[in-house]
Amino acid sequence: MSAHFIQYLKYGFFGIFMGMTLSLVGFTDFTEVHKMFIFADFRLLLLFAGAVGLSFVGFALLGRNANIAKKTYNSGTIPGSIMFGVGWAITGACPSIALVQLGEGKLAAIFTILGILFGVWAYRKLAAGGMKLDTGICGEA
Amino acid sequence: MIEYLPWWIGALLLGSIVIGFWFSIGTPLGVSGSWARIVLWKDDKHIEKAEAPFRANPALLQDALMKSTIAHFGEEAVYAALSAHSGNVIPTLATAGRPTLKARVPWTMHAFFLAMLIVGGLLASLITGDGQPHLTFNLGELHAQLFGSGFGYTMTLFFGGALVGFGTQLGGGCTSGHGLSGCARFVPASLIATCAFFGSAVVVSLLLHFFGGGTA
Numbered sequence: 001m002s003a004h005f006i007q008y009l010k011y012g013f014f015g016i017f018m019g020m021t022l023s024l025v026g027f028t029d030f031t032e033v034h035k036m037f038i039f040a041d042f043r044l045l046l047l048f049a050g051a052v053g054l055s056f057v058g059f060a061l062l063g064r065n066a067n068i069a070k071k072t073y074n075s076g077t078i079p080g081s082i083m084f085g086v087g088w089a090i091t092g093a094c095p096s097i098a099l100v101q102l103g104e105g106k107l108a109a110i111f112t113i114l115g116i117l118f119g120v121w122a123y124r125k126l127a128a129g130g131m132k133l134d135t136g137i138c139g140e141a
Numbered sequence: 142m143i144e145y146l147p148w149w150i151g152a153l154l155l156g157s158i159v160i161g162f163w164f165s166i167g168t169p170l171g172v173s174g175s176w177a178r179i180v181l182w183k184d185d186k187h188i189e190k191a192e193a194p195f196r197a198n199p200a201l202l203q204d205a206l207m208k209s210t211i212a213h214f215g216e217e218a219v220y221a222a223l224s225a226h227s228g229n230v231i232p233t234l235a236t237a238g239r240p241t242l243k244a245r246v247p248w249t250m251h252a253f254f255l256a257m258l259i260v261g262g263l264l265a266s267l268i269t270g271d272g273q274p275h276l277t278f279n280l281g282e283l284h285a286q287l288f289g290s291g292f293g294y295t296m297t298l299f300f301g302g303a304l305v306g307f308g309t310q311l312g313g314g315c316t317s318g319h320g321l322s323g324c325a326r327f328v329p330a331s332l333i334a335t336c337a338f339f340g341s342a343v344v345v346s347l348l349l350h351f352f353g354g355g356t357a
Contacts, residue, residue, distance in 0.1 A: 022258075023261065047155065108278050
């Protein structure tokens with residue numbers, strides 16, 4: 001088995017595992033996410049905080065000597081994140097959720113996905129055209 | 142009403158994914174980065190071509206690094222740094238060996254990852270349903286109450302999706318990259334970004350709640 005094939009297996013495993021988890025905990029349900037944002041239900045907030053806490057422990061135990069890439073702050077961090085939050089509140093979807101929703105059979109998520117593709121494309125066009133907002137986007141390895 | 146997993150099981154699963162992904166793959170989990178690589182799929186070929194000579198001959202990379210070091214700091218500063226050490230040996234090269242380029246994950250790997258998120262959603266719906274895929278058009282009763290139906294509804298989703306796409310690129314990450322992978326390591330940029338996207342989502346959701354006309 002080539003290293004390439006094993007890499008595909010890893011990405012595939014975590015893709016399926018993550019998709020199933022996000023669906024089974026209700027992160028793909030607009031009503032649940034909306035209730036989280038208006039503080040009517042703290043279940044998803046606790047879940048997110050718990051996941052961050054567990055990840056903190058994991059990084060602390062396993063990553064003490066590792067040099068893990070850190071995102072850097074720049075002029076786009078706050079305005080970009082604010083735009084993302086508005087989009088999330090409207091669609092109930094962050095970049096992974098829209099795909100999981102489609103998998104669950106919520107067909108309208110196709111329009112969210114098309115929107116995300118358009119948004120990413122538009123940003124890259126603008127960024128290449130001289131809008132000098134160099135952002136350290138995650139996972140670019 | 143669908144029964145969802147309790148928060149602590151979800152936290153255990155999601156935390157395991159964050160740590161497992163980073164530990165076995167080597168880069169922190171970040172989904173918006175995968176979207177960027179797919180949209181920029183054409184760049185892969187150019188980058189591969191530009192990197193090829195450096196991969197074939199690491200000495201070229203070493204020379205190029207030295208050249209840009211001199212260009213950045215000035216010849217005098219570099220010579221001063223070199224002469225501070227015995228002989229002409231650059232300490233980092235002597236101890237760490239020749240610089241090498243990190244292996245680059247092809248864009249198809251990222252596409253595969255995103256496709257498997259769809260499969261994960263399908264499998265979850267088969268488990269919770271009666272083994273049949275459950276097709277609906279809208280995102281639930283409340284969402285339909287807030288945003289209507291038909292063409293306007295689809296345009297709302299497209300517009301919202303575009304904000305998600307543009308915003309995550311400009312902001313440098315999303316819920317997974319900033320929110321989970323970043324916050325868990327107290328990366329300042331990620332903490333700021335998470336506060337910003339969570340804050341704006343709360344404001345818009347409260348506006349929808351009080352003025353949007355939803356009853357659910």
